[in-house]
Amino acid sequence: MSMERIATALDRVSAALRRKPQAGIHDDAAATARWDGGLRTRVLHDAGHELLTDMPAEIGGEDGAPTPGWFMRAGLASCAVTRIAMAAAAEGIRLETLEARASSRSDTRGMLLIPEADGSAVPAQPLEIALHVRIGAPGVPAERLRTLVEWTARCSPVGCTVEQPMPLALHVDVAS
Template sequence: MSIEQIAAAIDRVSAALHRKPQAGVHDDSAATARWGGGLRTQVHSDNGRSVATDMPAEIGGGDSAMSPGWLWRAGLASCAVTRIAMLAASEGLRLEVLEARVTSRSDTRGMLGIAEADGRLVPAQPLQVELHVRIGAPGVSAERLRALVAAGAGCSPVTCVIEQPLPVALHIDVAA
């Protein structure tokens, strides 16, 4: 789609949601992961798409696919780029460069449920996350591009769920 088509689509949806705000609330497509043996999974969406995951060999995986943690970083990077591109299109900006790189630092002990010497559990989540965005648009000031990135990343659903976490409601069905 061209930036004009993207902007027109966003304008149509925005106008409809201003008239009828409740129409914006919806159930998202579920992600259903099925164990594939070892530490491998196959994750399916409601529309039939799927992605495989596996863990590194160092912790018992087969290293045959990307890890769930990498997919999380990929989701953060791609969601930020998508939201920034949407905002740029809405503002009529023609981007020449837009990429995001997500880095994180983790302690594997947390995922394995290992405690510190004092008995405190090591956190399972990353200890640090960084979103690096590279952007360029001809004739657009660096200040405007920085503001665009900040605004776009600030409305990225994946960024927001990390910065403003929600509790996960755990439901367990035991198979017979």
């Protein structure tokens, strides 16, 4: 889709949501993960899309697909790029370069419930996470592009979820 078509679509949706704010509230598409044997999962989208996950051989997986954590980082990076492209389209900026690299540092002991030597818990989530954005647009000052990226970070759904987590509502159904 061209940047002009994106800008037009965003204007149309924004105008509609200003008139009827409640129309913006909706259920997001669910992700259903099914065990595929070993440490593999098959994750299904209601529209038929699917992805596979696996774990590294060192912890019992077959290393046949990216890990669930990698998909979390992929979601962070792709959401950032998507939101920046939306903002650039809305402002009439013609991007030439746009990429985001999400990285993290983790301690596997947390996932395996192995405590520190003093008995304290090791976090299961990443110890740190970073997002590096590379952006370029001919004739657009670097400061304007920096501001665009920083501004969109405040309204990137995945980025906001990572930065400001909310409680997870866990429901368990035991199959018979």
